[in-house]
Amino acid sequence: MADITSTAAPAAAKASRKGLSEAWFAWALIAPALLFIGVIVAWPLVETVRLSFTDADLGGESWVGLANYEKMLSGAKFFEIVGRTFFWMVLSVGLKLVVGLIGATLLNAAIPGRALFRMMIMPPWVIPIAIGCIGWLWLYNGQFGFLSGMSQRLGLLDGPFEFLAYRNSAFYAAIVTDVWVGTPMVSLFFLAAMQGVNRDLYEAAWVDGAGRWYRFRRITIPQIMPVIVSMALLSAIWTFNSFEIIYILTQGGPRGGTTTMIIDTYKTAIGNYKFGEGAARAVAIVVILGVFSLLYLKVLDRVNKHYGVK
């Protein structure tokens, strides 16, 4: 803190008076946003916790204590869904980061047409997710879709293949769509970070005879590491919560093959009108994401310290 006013005693008195009004001013600036979030997010969250201890449905509600949690945790199905959700998150986020990094590197290459290519990756990000999913729904269609049709013509498939009709293929198909939705944003953030890297570093390495791969590994990656790590955290939370993509493609099926925690919560609460049981699942999501985020922020802190970012 290099506050020049705090060097002399009268100035210090003035600074402390300023400090008091500063706190009031700051809170006045924050209050509207905090209030808004309080009503629209915090209150529903408190309500969710309360509902999770009731048997609320369309008819009414009464207190049932921990019954919803006991029911949820007693079946093997819940843990299967938790496992699937983490598998979904890790695989999808990993792919988004790898594809995003490759994409950003390609779009950062000094070649003609670069400006046009950068424009062309925008569409999946800037259109409504639900609309992108309609395109994928058709691509995955066995009878009329391009993927099945093309594979048959190329002799890869003997007959129509419904990508969304089998547990495994539906799961990976949903992953591909999720990666498709998430990749443009990740690519653009990485691209922006790459352009922020000081060119002198590359030139110095180049003069020393370092090749492209070496420069990428030893300069680009470490320099943009803080952005990679924070994108990984944000993507992880969004992917964990990814709802529309799965819901529109498969509604969580076939036979639960693509049911993640968020889909399970939605179907329990909205589909089956078991508000209380749905709320218990929502609380489980919040607890898991909370623990996950705390762990992650510790890692982020370490990474930032390691790479000298304050």
Place this chain on the structure above:
Amino acid sequence: MLMDRYTLLQKIGIYAAIALFLTFILLPFAEMFRTSLSPMSHLFSQPYKIWGDNFSFQAYSDMWVKVPLLGRYIWNSIYIATMVTVITMVFVIPAAYAYARLDFPFKAMSLGVFLSVNMFTGAVLLIPLYRVMRTLNLLNTYWAMIVPGVAFLIPTGIWLLRGYLEKIPKELEEAAYVDGASRLYTLRRVVLPLATPGLIVVGTSIYIGAYAQQYLFAVTFNQVAELQPLPAGLNQFIGYQTVEWNQMMAAALTGVLPVMVVFLFLQKYLVAGLTAGAVKE
């Protein structure tokens, strides 16, 4: 620059990789476009044929007749996203300024509270959120789709904008302050004009978020057909007997076109703005 020169082989490799990457990104759009041109008879004909000679733009004129409200849906999507962006910015700008510049009790803790909102999505809180909307009498209005959108975008906005405001030299503000300008005047007349590039980036990101995710709130909190945004309105092409797939695809592509074109050209400023915000000095 010499360092950036590629050999011919490297160039071919880069272009091939970019072609593969863009194929992945654009494939669903190509498929939607192909479907929009196909007459229904071609779509369901076997064996599979990618292209037919009877392809036409017929669906692009039929869709307005089949779903008369289509123009309204396209407009609603843009209107809702615009309102969400404007209102979010009104909340975000003062808060981001406070976190960027001022020192106050519970600063880190309250910022943590904001950022933790990022962990939730509307889908988890739907039941209580529905009750809140009902209590506030907002169900079946535009506000039912605008208000939750704003709440879930405020934290990202604060987080992004704070980064930009921190970069503005403090001396300028202090000079205005010493000259007797009030805090609010300084914020309005000194800080905001300097922060314009950052405001554009943050506003653009919020708009994209608001435009991309209007399906869930629309189908849950709004039953009025005239108010539905495009993703929900497309359900109108699903009839009792048949789904007019070609018209649905034509409508989807036409509907997103205006916004998409704007963002294709904003991309350059977006990357430049993100770069400016990402570089730590």
